[in-house]
Structure formats: C-alpha cells, structure tokens
Amino acid sequence: MGGIYALMSIGLNLIFGVIKVVNFAHGEFLMLGMYIAYWAFTLYGLDPYVSLPLVAISILALGALTQGLIINPLLKTKEINQVLATIGLMIFLENLALFLWKSDFRSVLTAYSAASISIGEMRISFARLLAFAVAMGTALAFYALLTKTDVGRRIRAVAQDAEAAELMGIDHRRIYIATFGLGGALVGVAAAAMSPIYYAFPTVGALFGPTAFIVVVLGGLGSFIGAMIGGLIIGIVESIAGVLTNAELAKAFAFAIFLLVLFRKPTGLFGERARV
Amino acid sequence: MSEKKRLKMRPRSGWAAFLTLIVALALVPFLGPPPYVTHVLILVLLFAYLGTAWNLIGGYGGQLSLGHGAFFGLGAYTSTLLFLNYGLSPWIGMAIAAGVGAGSAALIGYPCFRFGLRGPFFALATLAFGLIVVELLTAFREITGGSLGIFPPYLGNVPHLFQFASKEAYYMIILAMWALIVLLVRAMRRTRYYLVAIREDEEAAAALGVPVRKYKLLAAVISGALSGIGGTFYAQYFSYINPESAAGLALSVEILTVAIFGGMYGLMGPTLGSAVLTPISELLRIWLGGTYLGVHLMIYGLLLILVIVFMPRGILGKLEEVLKRELEF
C-alpha cells in the first residue's frame, strides 16, 4: 500500500506545490477511479491493469476540469474560497457515488487477487507487490516527465514564480490545468492499481484521503520517508484494530495521529508560521 | 480644509423588520398549519440558528470549521445521556451541553491556533476532530448505543423535562433560540470587527492591537457552546440520535453550506440560506425517500461550488448589490 499512498501524495503535493491549493476531493478522485476500474472489470471483463490508462485519463480529465472550471476563476480571491470549493467537490462526488452505486462494497476479484509469493518466512501478496511496482514505476515516469520534458519544465517554472513565468510567455492558468490533470492522473493510476486489493465504496476516499495528507505533511515532494510513515500508520491502525476488535477505536486512533502530525508540522511544506 | 460631511447612517428600519419577522413567525402556530409545515419551519430555524453559530468563527473569523457537527452531537449526547442515566432534566443538560460544546471547541481550537493552523489546515484539523468524535461515539456502544443510537423514552407532555406533545411548543423554543442568537451575535460588535480583521489579515490585525489568538479561541468557544445547545434541542425534538446523523461530517457540511449560500459576511446570511435550502432538502427527502440518502448532500456540494464561484457573498451579498444598501441592522 505504501506505493499507492506515495502516488496519491505526489499528486496532492504537485497540486499544492504548483497551484497552492489543497485538494480536499483528492480521496474522492481515488474513489471514482476505483469505480471506473470496477465497472470496466465487471461489465467488460477488463483487468484493472488493462483499464489503467483509461482510469488515469478519466481522472486526468476530472482534474483538468476541476482546475479550469472551479479553481481558475477563484485564483484571485481568498484562499478560503478555494478550500470551500474543493470541499464542495468532495461532498458532491462522494454523494454522487452513493446516489449512483449505493453504499455497497464492490471488489475486483482477479485470478491473482489471492495469489502470493513466499520469500523465506514472509508471504507477500502478489497483487500488492504488483501494485507497488506499478506505483513506483509511475512515480519514476512522473519525475522523468517533470524534469525532462518541456511541459515539466514549464510546470516547475510556474511553481517557482508564476509572474516571472508569465513574463516568459507561459500562461500559468493553462499550466495549472495541466498540473491538476497530472495530479489526477497519478491518483487514477493509484486507483487502478488499488482495485484488485481493496473494495470500492463511496466513502473509500474519506478513508484514504487523510492518509495521503499525512504523507504530504510529513515528507517533501514524493518523500519516500513520508510515504513509509504513512504506510506505517495504517499498519499500526490495522494491528490495533486486530487487538481491540473495535474498528471505530482504531479509526479514531488513526485520525488522532493525523491531528498530531498536523499540529507537529503545521508549517511543513505549507508556508510559514506567523507570530501574532 | 475639511471634507468631513455626514456619512449615511445605517438604516434603522432593519430593527422594525426584524421585530416584525419575529412577531409574524410567532403567530404562525395560531394559524393552525399542518404538522409538516411546522416541522419544516422548525428545521429552517434550527439550521438558521446553527448557521449563525458557525458563522461567528467560520464567516466573520474566516476559520473554516468542519467540526461543528461534533460540537452539536456532543451536546445532543450530553443532555440525553445525563437524562437517561441520572434523570437530569434536559433543560439543565442543555446548559451542560453548552459547556461540553465550548470545551470541545477549545480542545480542537486551542492547539490549532497555538500552532498556527490556518486556511485549509484548520479545515483539515476540524475535519479530523469531527471524524474522531463520530468514531468514539460509535465505539463506546455500552454507553452511547453505538451506531444504532439512542431513543429516549417518550413521556408525553412534561415541559420541565423538555418534552412536549405538540410540535408548536418546539417551534416556539427554536424560534426564541434563533432570535436570541441573532441578537447575541449582533451585540458582539467589537468582537465581530476584530474577527473580520483577523479574517482579512492576521498580522495587520495584530499590529492594531487585536489579540488574534484570543479572539479566534473566543469565537470558537462561543460558537461551540451555541452548537452544543442546538444539539440538545435536536435530541429532544427528534427523540432519537445516532453518531452519524447527530455529529457526522454531513451535518457540518449542511451547516456551513447554509451559512455560505446565504452569505457568510452578514448577520442574516445564514438565516436566509436556511430559509431557502432547508425546505428544498426536506422536500427531496420526502420525494426520494430513504433510497437515495445522499441526494440533498450532493446538491449541497454542487451549490457550494456554484455559490463560491458565482456569488461568494451569498444571496445576502447579491441582494445587497441589487438593492444597493446594507441589510444589517
């Protein structure tokens, strides 16, 4: 799962780093992606790794639309407005899924879902290993895109100084659209890779969204350590749930850790703490 | 040479309008409305009340709280559990609920302000706090009844235990609560000035002697206390509470959507928002029944986006623009 968190977080971080917007609907992007993978599998028998490009492109489009139609018109207004807009999107998407597909848990059962590989004493799920590999591969490809291509250079230029980039003839609004789309595509890949190992349901985004935030707050852009800690926290939560046999307490515990992380590192990536 | 001339005073007619509205609303039960109309009016006033409470910290203070459902729910559970376990009248429970609402708001507000969590990070922190409260209310099922919730026994018409046989009594109570909260927020003029300054620019506010953290905490605590009181009313009126419906994120979102849709920069904004939105969401609930649970939230989410993009000052702001005058009083 670590790879999945990393991928989600890189997307979230990319959007924040370049556009300075926290995408509250990030988890819901994941949820929609998982549903697309689920329906592609159920209706057309497409393996999630086959439908992966489709999922990625769909969520890319969703991200681009979000930026173009919602965030771009709000760029010059108060930060609180952008926050509210993505909260609105989060609520809308979550309840849209509830409306369309009910609150059932839906899973993609592939031939390899239950398969596992033994390395000495350890048994590792094949599907999880594959998801991790795909996530890492995507992350690497993303870095190549960011550093080697023209679009990547433009994105980095805008991230550093939107005004200066503007003077050099880069339309930062278009770059923002590309950035949000790219962030969405990363979530899309994560969603497809995740679908063989986890259920799709309307509130799955609310479950994984905060984890992605933890990873972002703890680490830098795509920080491996941040991703590890995020994964670790979920691991701890799962084991405590096992001991307590009380899933709610375990979840409360996870959110409490999330809060503590926020308090510990309020500045993290996100601007300076002022003395007032 | 002085350019000083008389600036237009705020319109005094607002007072008359407000009093007329209260009297008119107080007369409604005597017209013998069908129970369902009374029910919708109670909800309109409840969300107007909650939206106004939220607006203190969220609108004036500009601190986007997603935790108001939790303050509300904790209030609802406090008075209900005190009544069930110790026979304490919910009227007294309501005062304790206010304390619990204030305490929980301070519990999340203090560290947030202390560690300088602003904008999206305050929203995230309060979101997490709300989720924690829901999970805890569910987890301690021996006390709270878990996700199934609690049904306090129906005792008939016992006013001293906050139970009434008629909806009209509840209507009068929530009408009074709403009128009082509007007057209370209206009376907090200096606090509102300070909160607005904090919303606009915390450092510039501090440079003018505004104790930023103190006022943010004050607003959060008052807002939390008022929400807790609202929770007790809700529990008594519905005689049923469960963690998701009384404390969940959905409730927080409903409260803030009402405030923002109506206009978060004005005193009467949340009331206007509730007057428009609450009946719509109630009608949807009837038409679509239990099969499509999230529909009104889906619409709220969409409305939130549309309002923010097209009229960030809400319908109150739009009205003021069209009428070219302030609708404060």
Place this chain on the structure above:
Amino acid sequence: MTTVLEGRGLSKRFGGLWALRGVDFRLEEGEILGLIGPNGSGKTTLFNVVTGFLKPTEGRVVAFGEDITALPPYKICQRGIARTFQIARPFSDLTVLDNVVIGALLRTGDPEEAVEKAKNILDFVGLYRKARDLGKNLTTIERKHLELAKALSTEPKILLLDEVMAGLKPAEMDAILKTLVRIRDSGVSEIVVEHVMRAIEAICDRVIVLDYGEKIAEGKPREVMANGKVIDAYLGREYRLA
C-alpha cells in the same frame, strides 16, 4: 529629555545571515528619528523586532522603561507603539472607515465612539471622501495614507513609519511631512524609515544609518550625510548607480 524607546544590542540572524547586528538606538520623547540605509540593510527587520513580529536573536527592546522584548505584537501595540507596513496591508474587503475603526476599538469598547474617532482620523489624513470605499479599491498612495490612519487610530505614543513617502509627488510629500510634524507636535515620538533624503532632512531631529545590519553612523541629518562612511555605504553606492 526622557528616552521612550530603546534598543540594546539588537541582533537578528536568518540562517547564516545577520539581518541585524548589535544595533543600539534611543528614541527621545517628542523627537522624530530618521532611520536610513540601503535596501536590505535591516531597517524593516529592526521595525519587526521592535514591534514583536520577530524575536531578536540577541538584545533587548525597552519601551517607557519596561522590557518589551518577549511581548507579542498586539501587546506592544496596546502599550502605545504603532507601526505601518512597508507594503500597505489594508483589510481589503472592508471599507476604509471600518479599517480604521478596528484600530480605534483598541482604546474604546464603544463602537459608536470608535466610528466617530475613525472619521476624525480619516479627515486628518485626508481620506474622508474614501470612507465608504473598500480597502482593495484604493490607489497606492491612498493605501499609504490608510496605513498611517490605522496606526494613528490606536492612539500611539510612538509611531514607526516604514516608507510612507515612497512614490509620492513632491506636493503630496510636503502634505504628509506637515502631517508627521503635526503628529509629533501632539506628543507622539516617531521613527521614520525613508529613502527620500529631502524628507529626512526636513523633519528629522536625528538620524541613524544602518548598513548590512550594523549601525554605522548617528547624529544630526547634515552631519550624518557628511560622514564619509555613510556616503560610501549608502549615498555613494546609490548615487553612483544613478
């Protein structure tokens, strides 16, 4: 003469860079003290340290005989030390009047009284006709006036002004200079950061000069400007560029 504000060995380090280094200064009651120096010499940092927005790495700030070094900005303002920001920071969605009312509320709990006071101050700085405009709709010059009005509304005994004259035409500058002298004559001591030498000469009783965070000269405006070090560090460099 009594000293109202004093900096003792003030230093501020950002990473490896000393923005201020061992700066001592005194502000006497009823004087206007000029603070000059090239860009990046530490003038604004000194203001931030004195008003509590930054904690000094070393040194103390003493106002009216009391140590105020550890106090947060709002408490320093309550003690009668007000500042303006170099880049004006109006409350953009509030009217000009409300901008000033917020400062006036520091000394009176009564909003009506604060409104009256704010109107008088707006009249004093010449912004009265803009009272109903939103902060964000002001011109740069009007914003500077608003900064001054906001600072005055807190009834300061010490006023720290960060480049309130930058970008003004000579006539506008004369108007503001007169205002500053009137404020001083009403019993307010002032520290003025300014690039315009003519303004400094016209109103300052004394001047201190910063360069690379250190105080390199202090004295009457004419004396200081004749000082070789100052010419080298500041005037020379700028004049040569121009």
